[in-house]
Amino acid sequence: MATPWNKKFTSSGAFISIFGQNSTTNGQFSGPHGTTVDIAGNIYVVDREHHRIQKFNNSGQFVSAWEVWVTEMASFSFH
Numbered sequence: 001m002a003t004p005w006n007k008k009f010t011s012s013g014a015f016i017s018i019f020g021q022n023s024t025t026n027g028q029f030s031g032p033h034g035t036t037v038d039i040a041g042n043i044y045v046v047d048r049e050h051h052r053i054q055k056f057n058n059s060g061q062f063v064s065a066w067e068v069w070v071t072e073m074a075s076f077s078f079h
Contacts, residue, residue: 008060017060024050027062 008016031049041058
């Protein structure tokens with residue numbers, strides 16, 4: 001069984017929850033590579049194996065996904 005990848009903690013380090021198991025369905029990952037958080041607290045996860053970026057709300061619930069194909073090292077940011 002795969003280890004859950006995204007773990008949520010309080011600012012003091014107390015564990016809150018886990019989201020995103022190893023799978024191909026929306027809200028799951030198979031090669032998570034990076035994350036970022038926007039000003040509203042939404043979480044974006046790069047799922048490298050499935051060529052997508054997934055968006056989660058600040059509770060870790062899946063919101064949407066975008067297909068992305070990158071041929072070399074890249075980064076993304078939200079403004």
